[in-house]
Amino acid sequence: MSVTTAVEPVIPDYGQASECVVNNGAFCVDWFVQQWPTVFWPALVEHIGLTLIAIVIGFVLAFLAALVAHRFSVAAAPLNGIAAVLYTIPPLALFILLVPFTGLSVLTAEIALVAYTLLILFSNTLTGLNNIPADARRAAVGMGLTRSQILKRIELPLAVPAIIGGLRIASVLTVSTATIAAFIVDAGLGSPILKAIQSPFNTQFIAAGALAVLLAFAVDGLLVLLGRGLAPWALRRRNA
Amino acid sequence: MTAIDLEQSSSIVFDAATKVYAGQPRPAVDNLSLTIEAGQLCCIVGPSGGGKTTTLLLVNRLVELTSGDIRIGEQSIHDIDPIALRRSIGYVIQQTGLFPHLTIAENIALIPQILNWDKARIRKRTNELLELVGLAPVETFAKRYPHELSGGQQQRVGIARALAANPPVMLMDEPFGALDPITRANIQDEFLSLKDEIGKTTIFITHDIDEAIKMGDKMAILQDGGVLAQYGTPEAILSHPANEFVERFVGEDRGLKLLTLRTLQRALEQATNRPVLMRRSEIQASNLPRIPETATMQAALSLALNSQSTAVIVTSENGLDAVELSVQRLVELGSTTTAPPKTSRARADA
Amino acid sequence: MSDFLGFIGFSVNNFGLLLDKTIEHLAISSTALLIAIVIGMPIGLWLGHIHKGEFIAVSISNLGRALPSLALIAILIGVVGIGFTNVVIALIVLAAPPILTTTFLGVNGVDRSLTQASRGMGLRGWQTLARVELPLALPSIFTGLRTSAVLVVSSATLAAIAGGGGLGDIILNQVAYGMSGVIAGALWVAVLALATDGLFIVLHRLVTPAGIRSRTKKRVDGPLAAPRVDDASAPEEQGVLTSR
Numbered sequence: 001m002s003v004t005t006a007v008e009p010v011i012p013d014y015g016q017a018s019e020c021v022v023n024n025g026a027f028c029v030d031w032f033v034q035q036w037p038t039v040f041w042p043a044l045v046e047h048i049g050l051t052l053i054a055i056v057i058g059f060v061l062a063f064l065a066a067l068v069a070h071r072f073s074v075a076a077a078p079l080n081g082i083a084a085v086l087y088t089i090p091p092l093a094l095f096i097l098l099v100p101f102t103g104l105s106v107l108t109a110e111i112a113l114v115a116y117t118l119l120i121l122f123s124n125t126l127t128g129l130n131n132i133p134a135d136a137r138r139a140a141v142g143m144g145l146t147r148s149q150i151l152k153r154i155e156l157p158l159a160v161p162a163i164i165g166g167l168r169i170a171s172v173l174t175v176s177t178a179t180i181a182a183f184i185v186d187a188g189l190g191s192p193i194l195k196a197i198q199s200p201f202n203t204q205f206i207a208a209g210a211l212a213v214l215l216a217f218a219v220d221g222l223l224v225l226l227g228r229g230l231a232p233w234a235l236r237r238r239n240a
Numbered sequence: 241m242t243a244i245d246l247e248q249s250s251s252i253v254f255d256a257a258t259k260v261y262a263g264q265p266r267p268a269v270d271n272l273s274l275t276i277e278a279g280q281l282c283c284i285v286g287p288s289g290g291g292k293t294t295t296l297l298l299v300n301r302l303v304e305l306t307s308g309d310i311r312i313g314e315q316s317i318h319d320i321d322p323i324a325l326r327r328s329i330g331y332v333i334q335q336t337g338l339f340p341h342l343t344i345a346e347n348i349a350l351i352p353q354i355l356n357w358d359k360a361r362i363r364k365r366t367n368e369l370l371e372l373v374g375l376a377p378v379e380t381f382a383k384r385y386p387h388e389l390s391g392g393q394q395q396r397v398g399i400a401r402a403l404a405a406n407p408p409v410m411l412m413d414e415p416f417g418a419l420d421p422i423t424r425a426n427i428q429d430e431f432l433s434l435k436d437e438i439g440k441t442t443i444f445i446t447h448d449i450d451e452a453i454k455m456g457d458k459m460a461i462l463q464d465g466g467v468l469a470q471y472g473t474p475e476a477i478l479s480h481p482a483n484e485f486v487e488r489f490v491g492e493d494r495g496l497k498l499l500t501l502r503t504l505q506r507a508l509e510q511a512t513n514r515p516v517l518m519r520r521s522e523i524q525a526s527n528l529p530r531i532p533e534t535a536t537m538q539a540a541l542s543l544a545l546n547s548q549s550t551a552v553i554v555t556s557e558n559g560l561d562a563v564e565l566s567v568q569r570l571v572e573l574g575s576t577t578t579a580p581p582k583t584s585r586a587r588a589d590a
Numbered sequence: 591m592s593d594f595l596g597f598i599g600f601s602v603n604n605f606g607l608l609l610d611k612t613i614e615h616l617a618i619s620s621t622a623l624l625i626a627i628v629i630g631m632p633i634g635l636w637l638g639h640i641h642k643g644e645f646i647a648v649s650i651s652n653l654g655r656a657l658p659s660l661a662l663i664a665i666l667i668g669v670v671g672i673g674f675t676n677v678v679i680a681l682i683v684l685a686a687p688p689i690l691t692t693t694f695l696g697v698n699g700v701d702r703s704l705t706q707a708s709r710g711m712g713l714r715g716w717q718t719l720a721r722v723e724l725p726l727a728l729p730s731i732f733t734g735l736r737t738s739a740v741l742v743v744s745s746a747t748l749a750a751i752a753g754g755g756g757l758g759d760i761i762l763n764q765v766a767y768g769m770s771g772v773i774a775g776a777l778w779v780a781v782l783a784l785a786t787d788g789l790f791i792v793l794h795r796l797v798t799p800a801g802i803r804s805r806t807k808k809r810v811d812g813p814l815a816a817p818r819v820d821d822a823s824a825p826e827e828q829g830v831l832t833s834r
Contacts, residue, residue, distance in 0.1 A: 026668070088787045090744035093776035096761055100773065139337025142300055142411075143351055143401075144326030153350070157341045169655065176658040180748070183762070193664045197751055202668040209661025216656035233341045233385050 021203070028203045035204075039192055044211055047188040050178045051219070053110055055171055058117030063163075065118075066125035070155075076126060083119035091116065091180045099184060109181035116177055117170040124166025128159025161234045164227035168220050175216040179208075189215075249278040249439050250313035250408045252299065257308040259294055259466070268294040269466035271308070276458065278408075281435060281442040283456030285449060287489070291466030292445045296411050299443065300329045312409055327351060330402030330410040330440065334417045336394045338386035338401070344370070345382035348401045355405060369400040372438075374430055392423035399431070403438065410442040416451070428454060449490055453478070453497055461486050475501050499538035499574050504554050507537055507573045508563070515563040518553070523562050528553045530562070537574050540565065596770030597777055604771070608760070608778055615756035615782065618674065618749055619742045622681030626738060629682065630689035631731070638697025638727065639719045647694035654687035659745040663752050677746065677754030684745055685738040692734025696727025728797040736790035743786045747779050757782070 020028035032040070062083075069076035086094075094112045102108040132140075132155050140150050182190025189208045196204035227234070252275075259269040269291040276282040284292050297303040299310055301322045310317045317325055338347050345366050352362045367378045373396040375381040386394055395415060402410060416424045432455065435442070446452050452459050453474040461477065463469040463485045470482035478498040481487040490497065508514060518526075529547040531540050533554050544552050544567050551566040565573075601608060637643040662683060666676045700723045708718045750758030760767050760775030767775070 024668075084787075085784065088740055088744075088783050089780040090747045090783050092747045092758065092761060093780045093783075096772055096776040097780070100769070133335075133337075133340070135333060135335030135337040136339050137337075138302075139331065139333055139398075140339070142302055142326055142329075142331035142333070142337075144323045144329075145350075145354070146323055149354060154339055154341075158339075160341075172652070172656050176656060179658040179660045182660075190658075190660055193660055194751075197664055197667065202665075205661060205664035205668070209658060209665055212658045212661055213656050220652075220656070231341065233343075 024202055026202050027206050031203050032207050035207075039204075040189075040207060040211060043187075043189050043192055043208065044215065046191075047175070047178055047212065047215065050106075050109060050113065050181060050188050051171065051174045051215075054113035054117055054174050054178070055167070057110070058114045058170065058174075059121055059167065061114070062118050062121030062166075063125055065122050066129060069122075069126050070129040070151075080119070080123060080126075083122050086115040087119035089115075091177050092183060095181065095184050104184050106185055106187065109178075109185050109187070113174055113178060113181065117174055120170045120173070121163075121166045124162045124169075125159060128162025128166075129155050131155075131162060132158050157231070160231040161227060164223055164230065168223045171219045171223060172216045175212055175219060179212055249441050251278045251311075252276040252282075252409060252441055252443065253311040254295075255309040255311065257295075257298060257310055258306050259291070259298060259303060260306045266465050267291075267306070269298065272466065272468055273308075274460055274468065274471045276441055276443065278441050279439045280457040281444055281455060282458045282460060283444045283446055283452035284460045284462060285446055285452040285456075285489075286462035286469075287464065288447060290462040290464060292447070292462055293413055294466065295462070296413055296443055296445050299409075299411055300326045300331060302326075327355065327405060328407045328409070330404075330407045332395075332398045332402045332410065332412040332415045334414040336386070336398040338394055338397055340386055342385075343382065344375070344384050344386065344389070344397050347386065347397060348404050350401070351405045365404060366400075369403055372403075372434060373397070373400045375400070390423075391419050392427055395419065395427060403440075408441065410440045412442060412444045414445050414447065417446070417448075431455070450497070453501065461489060463489075495574065496538060499541065500536050502537050502574075503534055504531070504537060504540055504565075505533040508533065508554070511573055515565065515569070518562045518564055523553065526553060526564070528564065530555055533557065537570065541567070541570050541574075544570070596768075597774035600767070600770040600774040601778075604767075604774075608757075608774065611755070611757045611760055611775070612778060612782065615743070615746055615749075615758075615779070618677055618681065618754055618756055619739070619746045619786075622678045622746075623685055623735075623739055623742050625678070626682045626685035626689055626742075627735070630686040631693050634690040634693025634731075635697055635719065635724070635727075638694040638699075639715065639723060641698055644694070644698065647691055647698075650687045651691040654684060657684070659684055659748055660751075663748055667752050672753040674754055676752045677749040680752075681742050681745055681749075685742050688734045688737045688741070689731075690734075692730050692737070693727065696730025697723045699730070700726045725799050726802065728799070729794060729802075732790065732794040732797050736787065736794060739790055740783055740787050743779070743783045 018028060018030050021031050065079050065083075069079050089097075091112060094115060095108060098108045098111055102111065129151075132150075136154065137150070140154050145153070178188050179190030179193060181188055182194045189212045192208040193205045196202075196208070254272045254274050257269060257272045258267055260267045272295065274282075284295055286292055294303055298305055299312075299317065301317060305318075312320075312325075312329075339350070342350070348366045348369055349362045352365060357365070366382065370376070370378045370381055375393060375396055381389075381393075381397075386397065389397065395418075398415065402412075416427055419427065428451065444452075444455055446455070456474055458472060459474050459477055460471045461469040469489075470477055470486045475498065477486065478490055478494045478501070481490060481494070487494075528549055528551050529543050530553045531543050533556055540552050540554065544550070550568075551564055552570075553562050553564055555562045634647065637647050659680065663677065663680045666680050670676050670679060697719070704722055704726070705718055708722045709715075713721065746754070746756050747758040747761060749756045750762045757775050757779040761772050761779065764772050
């Protein structure tokens with residue numbers, strides 16, 4: 001099979017092309033396998049990196065903010081308001097608006113990605129901390145536990161399922177949103193998608209898109225397992 | 241700092257204790273004075289809004305006094321750090337307040353852990369308490385989570401947890417109020433038999449007069465506005481209600497309730513002219529219903545009613561002696577052998 | 591920084607353009623949202639009414655959340671080509687799941703004693719749905735609508751890559767409009783998203799029946815009625831947020 005016939009400018013110039021590639025089939029396995037080490041694997045690793053950094057920083061910020069809001073309930077509404085506004089701004093707009101300040105950099109991407117995690121992580125953590133049943137709180141105070149003992153021994157453990165729930169949503173969203181970061185930095189799974197749009201080659205964006213979805217599910221699954229490990233009581237409670 | 245000696249029972253003294261909540265025109269607890277002797281169980285009973293729970297919460301300082309004082313043993317609760325005070329008071333509430341993320345054993349061990357007991361001691365204490373409240377086999381229950389237990393079992397854990405650090409004083413806020421009648425009666429009976437063994441000075445809140453009569457060494461009846469209407473033994477209150485409010489509150493059947501408090505044995509001992517013992521042949525010949533002398537007067541009357549007989553045969557513990565009591569005689573015993581009034585009347589503002 | 595402040599000049603000079611693009615943006619968004627409502631709401635109402643399909647109704651939102659909007663639009667370029675249709679389809683796929691899920695949760699979550707009472711009073715199934723379940727589910731349904739509306743306005747920015755128009759046309763065309771134009775476009779779309787959010791917050795308040803407006807938490811009646819801890823995370827965040 002020769003490649004001499006010019007079909008469309010859709011075929012990326014990647015060496016010898018199969019029939020599937022020539023016809024721009026829905027998904028060309030051979031091409032995907034061939035491109036895996038140079039295109040998809042690095043993009044996947046970058047994508048995991050972008051997501052992980054955003055989640056870790058976002059979690060630390062949101063967790064501290066939730067502790068403050070838990071202790072001083074007047075702070076809850078303003079903190080939630082800030083996080084809600086950040087969450088509502090479209091990602092592409094937020095990425096772009098940061099560019100004049102931090103340039104076309106990974107830093108810009110991370111700031112925006114962190115901003116998106118805050119609302120969910122904050123509100124879930126706070127809900128979790130406030131989640132202690134009224135009778136359990138009364139018993140804890142009545143038994144003579146101090147405020148910090150109640151936080152450490154009762155409220156935080158009880159908040160674990162809600163916190164894990166927040167982490168699950170935030171991670172899945174971040175994996176998805178991180179594709180949009182490709183508009184400002186050439187990194188992550190959004191990158192091959194954007195490149196494929198220049199010359200619509202199906203395999204490339206289907207592969208990248210599918211990897212993003214699979215990554216999201218994998219992260220979600222890992223967090224479910226983590227939750228079961230950290231809060232076995234919640235699982236047994238559900239089955240009871 | 242443990243200001244109150246653990247493992248030692250102490251009296252609780254309310255001295256003109258008064259609580260007025262901010263923004264409320266009337267006090268929730270009004271000038272309450274009463275003494276609960278060490279090791280006794282005092283039921284605080286009254287209609288809702290009578291300040292029962294407030295009275296309880298004043299003791300562990302979940303609510304602070306407006307004026308007056310409360311002393312545990314010799315010590316005013318004002319002189320004790322609230323945290324230390326609460327750790328020396330067992331606290332049981334209606335909704336159990338068990339921590340859902342901790343196992344039964346961990347729930348019970350919480351305060352001993354915070355008090356830095358060593359592991360072996362905590363383990364020993366936990367097992368001992370689970371057995372005490374009837375949750376055996378201990379190994380099975382220890383590892384369960386609260387939601388895996390029935391309501392009655394949960395409340396047993398609540399009691400065990402309150403006893404964990406061996407506090408001298410227990411506060412129980414309608415502890416059996418959420419249980420179904422059968423479970424409730426069982427757990428009441430068990431708690432009664434356990435009560436003397438543990439010997440804690442206990443304040444027990446209930447809105448159920450029958451529960452108060454059954455459980456309390458003494459009863460304090462609060463009426464609207466947190467005013468003490470009457471304080472005394474159930475027997476004294478039933479036989480001599482201090483005022484119209486108490487009379488209405490204990491119910492028109494107070495005569496019958498009184499009969500639940502007295503065994504046949506005691507009634508016979510107090511009777512002025514004792515009935516003659518029956519001869520062996522008489523006992524054998526009679527087909528009247530029989531009842532042991534340890535049963536209550538109420539049970540004897542009930543038996544007569546149920547078997548449509550005009551008399552019952554009361555047998556002694558060893559089963560050798562017996563007397564015949566007619567219904568007429570039972571009624572006389574029930575109405576004449578009331579204990580002399582030893583009730584402290586409430587101030588006349590009711 | 592001058593680039594950043596340049597958006598003021600750009601907005602003044604190109605107000606007509608921005609307005610046109612905003613209208614285009616809203617046209618794409620509202621078309622997609624309306625179709626998503628037409629698809630998602632009846633399914634959610636029905637499944638909620640018969641109390642079936644909880645797993646599917648909830649999972650579909652989780653699935654939607656994991657689907658990157660960029661990948662979705664890109665894949666649709668391959669399937670339906672470039673243009674308005676592509677973008678609208680992509681936005682419907684993103685917007686329908688949250689609507690379906692919240693509608694389901696709202697209707698399914700109506701106190702069973704209420705639906706039983708209404709049936710006991712002789713109302714038919716659809717009458718119960720219309721007069722009892724739907725009114726009580728409206729707050730939940732509008733939570734989903736809000737999520738979907740913001741999501742659609744937000745994701746419509748990406749329409750430009752598939753030739754769908756809207757404010758993304760300005761944001762993604764630095765060559766034509768310069769950095770000032772890009773910033774201006776980004777600010778406009780941010781404001782548009784916040785305004786959409788605000789609009790739906792107001793609508794949410796308006797549709798909440800007065801009788802349940804101030805009710806906060808259900809009373810805990812006994813030891814076994816304590817709220818299940820694992821359920822307590824706000825449904826707004828847990829059930830329905832989806833990908834961009």
